[in-house]
Amino acid sequence: MAANTAEERTIWAEMMAIARDITRHLRVILTPHSSALIKALSPDL
Numbered sequence: 055m056a057a058n059t060a061e062e063r064t065i066w067a068e069m070m071a072i073a074r075d076i077t078r079h080l081r082v083i084l085t086p087h088s089s090a091l092i093k094a095l096s097p098d099l
């Protein structure tokens with residue numbers, strides 16, 4: 055792979071920030087339902 059240019063590093067950092075935002079929003083959305091989701095996904099517990 056080619057050496058990262060400053061532009062590539064910036065794009066990568068922005069993509070990681072977006073991914074973190076999405077993850078945080080999903081966690082906020084799903085947290086109230088997480089126990090129900092866990093029960094649905096693992097009925098043995």
